[in-house]
Amino acid sequence: MKRLLERIDREILAAGGKRSRSRAVVIEGFFRARDHVTIEELTRSVRESAPGIGAVTVYRTLKLLERLGYAKELDFGEGARRYESNLSPHHDHLVCRQCGTVIEFKDRGIENLQDLVTRRHGFHPTAHRLEIYGFCRKCAPGNSPERFG
Amino acid sequence: MKRLLERIDREILAAGGKRSRSRAVVIEGFFRARDHVTIEELTRSVRESAPGIGAVTVYRTLKLLERLGYAKELDFGEGARRYESNLSPHHDHLVCRQCGTVIEFKDRGIENLQDLVTRRHGFHPTAHRLEIYGFCRKCAPGNSPERFG
DNA sequence: GATATGATGAAAATGAATTTCATCATCAGA
DNA sequence: TCTGATGATGAAATTCATTTTCATCATATC
Numbered sequence: 001m002k003r004l005l006e007r008i009d010r011e012i013l014a015a016g017g018k019r020s021r022s023r024a025v026v027i028e029g030f031f032r033a034r035d036h037v038t039i040e041e042l043t044r045s046v047r048e049s050a051p052g053i054g055a056v057t058v059y060r061t062l063k064l065l066e067r068l069g070y071a072k073e074l075d076f077g078e079g080a081r082r083y084e085s086n087l088s089p090h091h092d093h094l095v096c097r098q099c100g101t102v103i104e105f106k107d108r109g110i111e112n113l114q115d116l117v118t119r120r121h122g123f124h125p126t127a128h129r130l131e132i133y134g135f136c137r138k139c140a141p142g143n144s145p146e147r148f149g
Numbered sequence: 150m151k152r153l154l155e156r157i158d159r160e161i162l163a164a165g166g167k168r169s170r171s172r173a174v175v176i177e178g179f180f181r182a183r184d185h186v187t188i189e190e191l192t193r194s195v196r197e198s199a200p201g202i203g204a205v206t207v208y209r210t211l212k213l214l215e216r217l218g219y220a221k222e223l224d225f226g227e228g229a230r231r232y233e234s235n236l237s238p239h240h241d242h243l244v245c246r247q248c249g250t251v252i253e254f255k256d257r258g259i260e261n262l263q264d265l266v267t268r269r270h271g272f273h274p275t276a277h278r279l280e281i282y283g284f285c286r287k288c289a290p291g292n293s294p295e296r297f298g
Numbered sequence: 299g300a301t302a303t304g305a306t307g308a309a310a311a312t313g314a315a316t317t318t319c320a321t322c323a324t325c326a327g328a
Numbered sequence: 329t330c331t332g333a334t335g336a337t338g339a340a341a342t343t344c345a346t347t348t349t350c351a352t353c354a355t356a357t358c
Contacts, residue, residue: 018324018335039314054338059315077224080314094272105266113259114281121252122286123243130279132263137271167304167355188345203307208346229345 001031004087011068025050026061036074036082036102076102076131092130098139150180153236160217174199175210185223185231185251225251225280241279247288 005028009019029046030037037045043058062083065071074082076095092110094103110130118125135141154177158168178195179186186194192207211232214220223231225244241259243252259279267274284290 013325016335020323020336022337052338056316056338057336060336075224075226094267094270094274096272097275103270103272105270107262107266110259110262110266113256113262114279117254117256117259118243118281118283121243121254122289123245123252123281123283124289125243125281125283126246127283128279128281130263130277132267132272132274132277134267134272134274134276140271140273162356165304169305169354171306201307205307205347206305209305 001028004031008065008068008070012064015068022050022053022057023061023064025053026058027065030062030065030071030083031085035084035104038078038080038082040080042083092132094132094134094136096136096139097133098135101136101138103136150177153180157214157217157219161213171199171202171206172210172213174202175207176214179211179214179220179232180234184233184253187227187229187231189229191232241281243281243283243285245285245288246282247284250285250287252285 005024008027009024013019026042026046029049030042033042033045039055039058039062042062043053043055046053046058062071066073066083070086071083072086074084074093076082076093089106091104091106094105096102114125114128117123154173157176158173162168175191175195178198179191182191182194188204188207188211191211192202192204195202195207211220215222215232219235220232221235223233223242225231225242238255240253240255243254245251263274263277266272
């Protein structure tokens with residue numbers, strides 16, 4: 001973690017930025033937080049140790065991390081965006097509509113077929129998003145007495 | 150088209166709604182419009198024939214069509230939602246980041262693999278979204294002198 | 299035709315995200 | 329180490345899509 005923060009620090013410096021205490025706290029908080037956080041969640045958690053930090057700084061810092069390639073914006077259609085660390089390799093998401101759990105998955109076969117599809121249309125892909133919405137194992141119809149029983 | 154509008158009309162009545170001129174204009178406008186319209190685009194086009202129609206009515210009418218199963222909300226991350234008719238069977242989208250063109254595609258292989266993935270995680274899917282972003286044939290790197298030359 | 303109630307549109311409200319701006323902090327050079 | 333330039337901050341204001349409110353209008357129903 002220390003290594004990572006120092007590396008990001010160096011990249012910010014190299015890009016003409018300056019160090020700042022608030023930003024450091026937000027960045028560390030982001031990598032320590034559970035994945036797929038909203039700005040609001042992250043702001044709340046970061047303020048536990050550094051109460052003065054404004055939500056605007058959290059917005060700005062995550063935009064910065066995204067620009068540097070360390071964070072990824074997600075949108076599960078909830079109104080507010082979520083962010084995940086971009087350190088682990090690319091993956092897609094299963095999103096439970098009941099409890100909000102997000103399961104990450106990776107499927108080489110799907111990716112290959114996507115490549116075929118784009119090639120067939122002469123399309124040059126730069127990114128994709130695949131989300132499957134439904135009910136996770138725990139919330140599945142039949143396993144949720146209070147909802148279906 | 151006439152048939153379709155009458156059928157929707159009947160469904161609205163059956164659900165306890167009433168007929169309305171404005172709404173009829175919006176619904177017809179929606180099915181005549183090019184696919185993947187924004188509220189703003191549809192409002193503008195609808196106002197050419199019925200200037201008094203408020204954007205709020207367009208919002209409400211598309212929500213209604215969605216509830217009835219005739220329209221689908223899309224979000225290509227542009228800030229404003231888009232809507233497409235839900236009459237044609239399910240498909241996914243290639244979205245050009247340069248010119249905004251949207252190509253629809255359908256790939257049974259991808260869908261099958263998605264089913265496998267969800268089953269592997271004990272997940273019960275109810276919907277999914279797959280969008281591939283990049284450059285369409287016309288805007289592809291190498292074909293766009295003003296951008297890459 | 300009278301009446302209950304759904305639909306409308308303008309304006310206000312909401313809420314996430316961004317911008318503005320005065321102030322503070324940090325880096326670079328003397 | 330001091331100092332000036334400029335990046336970063338946080339509060340408040342702004343933006344923008346969408347939703348809600350509300351007085352009024354329109355349409356089914358009796």
